[in-house]
Amino acid sequence: MDVELTRSRVGGRARAPPSKSYTHRAILAAGYSDGAAVADPLVSADTRATMRTVEAFGGRVDRATGDRRLDVEGFDGRPGVPEDVIDCANSGTTMRLATACAALADGLTVLTGDGSLRSRPQGPLLDAVEQLDGRAESTRDNGQAPLVVGGGVDGGTVSIPGDVSSQYVTALLMAGAVTDAGITIDLETALKSAPYVDITLEVLADFGIEATETADGYRVPGGQAYGRDAAYAVPGDFSSMSYLLAAGAVAGGDGVVVEGARPSAQGDSAIVDVLERMGADVTWDREDGEITVRESDLSGVEVAVGDTPDLLPTIAVLGAVADGETRIVDCEHVRYKETDRVSAMATELEKLGAAVTEEHDVLTVHGGDSRLRGATVAGHDDHRIVMALSVAGLVAEGTTTVQGADHVDVSFPGFFDVLYDLGAELEEHER
Numbered sequence: 001m002d003v004e005l006t007r008s009r010v011g012g013r014a015r016a017p018p019s020k021s022y023t024h025r026a027i028l029a030a031g032y033s034d035g036a037a038v039a040d041p042l043v044s045a046d047t048r049a050t051m052r053t054v055e056a057f058g059g060r061v062d063r064a065t066g067d068r069r070l071d072v073e074g075f076d077g078r079p080g081v082p083e084d085v086i087d088c089a090n091s092g093t094t095m096r097l098a099t100a101c102a103a104l105a106d107g108l109t110v111l112t113g114d115g116s117l118r119s120r121p122q123g124p125l126l127d128a129v130e131q132l133d134g135r136a137e138s139t140r141d142n143g144q145a146p147l148v149v150g151g152g153v154d155g156g157t158v159s160i161p162g163d164v165s166s167q168y169v170t171a172l173l174m175a176g177a178v179t180d181a182g183i184t185i186d187l188e189t190a191l192k193s194a195p196y197v198d199i200t201l202e203v204l205a206d207f208g209i210e211a212t213e214t215a216d217g218y219r220v221p222g223g224q225a226y227g228r229d230a231a232y233a234v235p236g237d238f239s240s241m242s243y244l245l246a247a248g249a250v251a252g253g254d255g256v257v258v259e260g261a262r263p264s265a266q267g268d269s270a271i272v273d274v275l276e277r278m279g280a281d282v283t284w285d286r287e288d289g290e291i292t293v294r295e296s297d298l299s300g301v302e303v304a305v306g307d308t309p310d311l312l313p314t315i316a317v318l319g320a321v322a323d324g325e326t327r328i329v330d331c332e333h334v335r336y337k338e339t340d341r342v343s344a345m346a347t348e349l350e351k352l353g354a355a356v357t358e359e360h361d362v363l364t365v366h367g368g369d370s371r372l373r374g375a376t377v378a379g380h381d382d383h384r385i386v387m388a389l390s391v392a393g394l395v396a397e398g399t400t401t402v403q404g405a406d407h408v409d410v411s412f413p414g415f416f417d418v419l420y421d422l423g424a425e426l427e428e429h430e431r
Contacts (some may be wrong), residue, residue, distance in 0.1 A: 001406035002429045005393030007374075008051045009295075010422040011254030014244050018042040020265065020411045021196060021236035025170070026232045028101070030072035031059045032178060032397070037231035043067040045410045046091035053098045057105070064196055069231060077178035077225065081107030081150070088112050088113040088145075090338060090410060091383075092120055093167055098172035099125050101317040103134040104178065104260050108150035116338050116381060118145045125168045128158040132183070154324045155181030155222045162191035162217075163333060168198040174366035177209045177430065182222035184214070192306050192333050193219075195267025206232060213398060236260030237360045238268035240412045241291070242314040244386040245271055249280040249291035250321045251394040254420060255294040262289040267308045274315060277301045278322055292418075298369050300324035309334040309341075312363065313388030316345040319365030320354040320372060321395055328363040338382040348377040348389055374398030383410040390416075394424060403431075 015162065024044040030036035031054035043063075054072065057079035062071040078100050080224050086102075088095040088111060095111055099122065104110035112118065119183035121141025134151030138144055155176060160168055160354040169185055176183030191197065197218070203210050204220075211220040219308050241258050248256030263269070263286050272291060275282045278301055282293040300322045302343035305312050312334045319326025334341045346358040353373045374396045379386035393400030405428070408415040420426055 002431055003390065003402045004427045004429065005390055005400045005402065006393050006425040007397060008251060008424045009253045010247050010251050010256060010394065010424055012422050013257045013259060014422055015259040016236050016241040016244060017412050017414070018234040020046060020239070021046065021199050022203060022234045023047045024097065027051055027070065028063070028097050028174060029055060029203055029207040029226050030232070031057065031074045032186045033074040034078055035073050035078040036228055037235045038070040038072065038206070039231040040236065041070050041234050042411070044413055045089060046094065049089045049091040049094040049139040050097065051088055051093055053088070054085050058103060071332045074226070075187045079105050081105050082109055085110045085112055088117060090117055091116050092117060094164065094398065095145060096125055096167040096171045097123065097174060099129070099136070099147060099176050100175035101202060102149040103132065103136065103151055103153045104128045104175055105150055106152040107334035108135065108148055110146060111147055112146040113396065120144065121164055122147060124160045124164055125171060128160050128172060129153065131158045132157045139171050153164060153179060155179035155183050157186065158186040159186045159188055161189045162187040163189045164336070166191060166193040166196045169197050169218060173200055173204065173211050173218060176220040176222065177211065177224040177226070179222040182220050183373065184219045185217040193267070193309055194307050196264060198265040221400050231363035235262055235264045237243070237411070238271060239310045242268060242311055243294050243391055243415070243417070244272040245275060245282070245291060246314050246318055246391045246421070247283070247394055249275055249296055249298065249318065250391065252295045254291060255292055256323040258291045259290055262286065268311055269413055271311055271314065274301070274303055274311070278318060300326040302327040302329060304330040305334065306330040309337065310384060312341055313345050313384045314362060316349060316365055316392055317388045317392045318368050320349055320370045320392060322367040324368055325364045325366060330361060331363055337384065339380040341382065341385060343382045344382065345388065348385070349392070351375045351377050351390055352400065367388070372396035374400040376401040376403065379404035379407055381407055383407045383412065387412065387415055390419065
């Protein structure tokens, strides 16, 4: 699907979807238990992959009550050997979480995904499983899926880099709780995207699991059992909110109010601080969970995204509209997402008339030298690229066509409906 957007003003109230990061972790935590419910989950392409994974390991996910609640019958800390290959589709989180879980089983699990996922790095996590005396192989011997994992690991100590993906830490912590000895994780390099591990620790605690940060990394004791009595409620997703807030800042003459923005461990809540630093008229009522932002004259700033890689596309678009330079630094790891998001944003913003300088670890958008005009841009099969470029389309002169727009289903299935309801002029076209 392609979407055509015409320069528009937006305003009104909107609600971002539930957090994808919390939903993934809550579904798997419920899977590790003997049964638990997840309320207000994000049901999207990625989280459906995690649901299928729980079922492949012997659990069951009941959606009989609709998308407002998932009733999970877990495998009680003892994942079985799947009857078939686990297809993680485009979900990197699913693959990493499933890899560590598969290492607990006595037999072997085969994991694969789409072309994008099969190009993403898994080597450090495979090495960690082998350090725990498990079996973990890349079928092409390149550290990428398809993977073969198993071995019935009992716990131990692993040493892994922290600057490739925080999801390795999350996967090991979640699996380590049900091993006999627990897992100690020593980080060889500084941890990138640390707030995502904070999310993991928060979800683990909510399911009765003790895990702590140590001087060298993290530690989760073994012999624990997942469980909770009440349904786990998933908070709103700040990564998804960032596009609505950016839309308000660049095109929200009457103001955009985003609901469901309650404080949590999500690092991407930093988008509010970024908007404030750029001069946006933005207020956050934390008690009511509402953020209001109005169209504002923005100025370029420097933003480090070491802990908030998913914000890079949004910040890049804001920089293209702002006066002066916006430097997005510490962003090398953003190249290893669904696509190389640094290169993708540089390429597509230039098509729209932005002046951009791309370096290995820095993306600079020269807002003062940019004048956005409509063009046909590629979504790179990446939900975040699609949504960010759609925000740019609200302020570009003329009409902007975003190709591959259906990929928003990964994290924000109703994104274009929400944008339309806010007043955006857009049309969807099947390819």
